[in-house]
Each structure stands twice: as C-alpha cells, then as structure tokens.
Amino acid sequence: LAALLEHEQDLPSVTPDGHAMTLMVNTGLTVDTVASLKTRIGGVGLYRTEVPFMITERFPGEQEQTRLYREQLESFAPLPVVMRTLDIGGDKDLPYFPIEEANPFLGWRGIRVTLDHPEVLMVQLRAMLRASQGLDNLELLLPMVTNVDEVDDTLKLIERAIIELGEEGVEVRRPRLGVMLEVPATLYQLRALAARVDFFSVGSNDLTQYLLAVDRNNPRVADLYDSCHPAVLSALHRLAAESSELNVPTSVCGELAGDPAGALLLMGMGFRVLSMNGPNLPRVRAAIRRVSREAAAELVEQTLALETPAEVRAHLASRMQAWQ
Ligand code: PEP
Numbered sequence: 242l243a244a245l246l247e248h249e250q251d252l253p254s255v256t257p258d259g260h261a262m263t264l265m266v267n268t269g270l271t272v273d274t275v276a277s278l279k280t281r282i283g284g285v286g287l288y289r290t291e292v293p294f295m296i297t298e299r300f301p302g303e304q305e306q307t308r309l310y311r312e313q314l315e316s317f318a319p320l321p322v323v324m325r326t327l328d329i330g331g332d333k334d335l336p337y338f339p340i341e342e343a344n345p346f347l348g349w350r351g352i353r354v355t356l357d358h359p360e361v362l363m364v365q366l367r368a369m370l371r372a373s374q375g376l377d378n379l380e381l382l383l384p385m386v387t388n389v390d391e392v393d394d395t396l397k398l399i400e401r402a403i404i405e406l407g408e409e410g411v412e413v414r415r416p417r418l419g420v421m422l423e424v425p426a427t428l429y430q431l432r433a434l435a436a437r438v439d440f441f442s443v444g445s446n447d448l449t450q451y452l453l454a455v456d457r458n459n460p461r462v463a464d465l466y467d468s469c470h471p472a473v474l475s476a477l478h479r480l481a482a483e484s485s486e487l488n489v490p491t492s493v494c495g496e497l498a499g500d501p502a503g504a505l506l507l508m509g510m511g512f513r514v515l516s517m518n519g520p521n522l523p524r525v526r527a528a529i530r531r532v533s534r535e536a537a538a539e540l541v542e543q544t545l546a547l548e549t550p551a552e553v554r555a556h557l558a559s560r561m562q563a564w565q
C-alpha cells in the first residue's frame with residue numbers, strides 16, 4: 242500500500258466525480274521533509290510559530306525570526322504559507338516565559354497573551370512582514386480568538402507594523418488575515434468576524450476540547466475526547482454551510498483533516514481546503530481519489546443521524562472498509 246500511495250503522490254486530489262480538493266500541510270520546526278511534498282499541495286495551511294520558539298532560550302529577536310519565516314516562505318513560494326501568531330499557553334509553555342495557572346486551557350493563551358504583550362507581537366508581525374517582502378505568499382492567522390475586538394486590536398498592530406516598516410524603507414503589502422475557529426464562541430459570531438478577516442481556519446482539536454469540555458491532553462478523559470462526537474460533527478456541518486453563505490474561504494487544520502474518514506466527512510460537509518501533517522497527506526489523498534463527493538455527502542447525512550460517538554466510529558469504520 243505504501244508503494245501505491247507513493248505512486249499517487251503526483252496525482253491530483255480529485256474525487257472520481259471530478260470534485261477538486263486542496264490539501265495543505267501543517268509545519269512547525271523546520272521545512273523538514275514537507276518541502277519534498279511540494280508537488281500537488283496547496284501550500285502551508287498552518288505554520289505553528291510557537292514550535293521554533295520552544296527550542297530557544299529566549300524570545301528570538303526580529304532578525305532571527307525574519308530568517309526563520311523567510312525560509313518557510315521561500316521554500317513554498319509561490320504557494321501560500323499561513324503563519325499563525327504565537328499560540329503559547331495551554332499546553333505550550335516556553336521555558337523562558339512560564340505561565341502557571343490552575344486551568345491553562347481556559348486561561349492566558351494565544352492571542353490573549355500576545356495582545357497583553359504587544360511588544361512581543363509587534364516583533365513577530367514585523368519579522369513576518371519583512372520576510373514576505375518580494376514574495377507575497379504570507380497569510381496571517383490568529384489563534385484562540387474569542388471576541389471580535391481581539392481582531393480589531395491585532396489589525397491596528399498589523400497596520401502599525403506596515404507603517405513602521407515603510408518608514409524604514411521596507412515596503413510590504415498587507416497580507417490576507419484569518420482567524421482560527423476553535424473557541425465555540427466564534428461559531429456564533431461568524432458574520433462579525435467575516436466583516437474583519439479574509440478567511441477562517443477551523444482548529445478541530447481545540448474546538449473538540451472546548452465543545453466537549455474535555456482536556457485534550459488528560460489521559461483520564463481521553464476516551465471522551467473525540468472529534469467525531471455527534472455534537473462536534475454537527476457544529477462543523479453548520480459551520481461549513483454558514484461560512485460558505487458568508488463567502489468566507491474556510492479550511493480545516495486540526496487532526497480531523499488528516500484522518501481519511503474525517504477528511505471525507507469534511508469534504509462531504511463542503512470544506513474544500515484541508516491542512517494536515519505531511520505524513521497523513523498520501524492517505525487522505527488516496528481516500529479522496531476513491532470516494533465521490535456525492536458519497537461523502539451521503540456519509541455526512543448518515544453520520545449526522547447517529548447519536549453516540551461509538552456509533553459514528555463504527556459506521557465510519559464500516560464505510561471505510563467498503564471503500565478500500
Ligand atoms: C487546533 O486547535 O485544531 C489546531 C490546529 O491548533 P493547535 O493544535 O496548534 O492548537
């Protein structure tokens with residue numbers, strides 16, 4: 242099977258009934274093996290910038306960050322690279338910036354931290370913008386957004402960074418801006434968010450954790466953590482319909498997108514862009530190449546009629562087996 246998938250690497254991600262999907266990759270530490278996947282991918286759907294920050298001894302300076310981001314942008318140009326601003330807190334602590342809280346996943350995390358420390362965010366934004374000069378494939382993504390004014394506040398900082406750089410003789414274009422949909426509150430503010438940003442990216446990992454009130458890293462409740470829980474699937478289904486009604490390009494970058502059955506469900510719901518870890522890409526592509534859009538939509542319908550995560554899992558397993 243591995244050899245077969247290898248062989249399919251250069252084939253397009255199109256269903257038997259001609260529906261084209263865009264598959265992107267999630268990156269972190271380095272451009273790693275992912276750059277070799279450049280054929281037939283749509284770019285980087287999620288670059289987790291906190292990952293390189295986790296292996297340094299202090300906040301990397303503007304020059305160091307610029308070099309890092311330039312490497313990502315150059316490796317994939319002209320394909321887009323979606324860079325997420327620092328998403329620390331939760332389970333991602335920096336050794337030189339410890340955050341101690343009783344409930345870290347409900348606490349100071351992502352955009353909440355960086356808006357409280359605009360000096361950190363400004364260095365990052367300036368470095369990203371500087372790195373994009375002449376390439377224009379940078380897109381920005383904001384993690385853990387809960388309130389629309391967090392977007393407004395960040396927009397002001399982006400504007401300021403562009404002006405500052407301009408005054409220093411570095412002319413950059415304003416990149417496309419997106420928000421992660423991962424805090425359930427955002428699902429009820431899509432219209433207001435749509436008025437402010439260019440795209441949405443669904444973080445199914447955190448969305449699952451917050452919808453189900455299950456810590457994604459706690460082994461005691463690991464059995465309860467399931468992105469195929471009927472409530473999560475129902476939320477994703479509505480989200481696909483509403484974002485399409487609002488005309489906002491919406492991708493999914495959580496683990497669900499990198500699971501073949503999950504990817505088919507997302508395709509059936511109407512998501513056309515999926516971003517995943519590189520190693521998952523061949524299997525997801527193979528699933529898309531074997532299952533029609535129509536069959537995927539039927540799978541969604543059948544699945545949404547089920548009432549427990551176990552029933553959903555069993556149904557998906559039996560359908561996947563039939564399609565092998
Ligand atoms: C997510 O929450 O689904 C996501 C993609 O972001 P992270 O896993 O980095 O929190």
Ligand code: MG
Nearest residue numbers: 423444446447
């Ligand atoms: Mg997340």
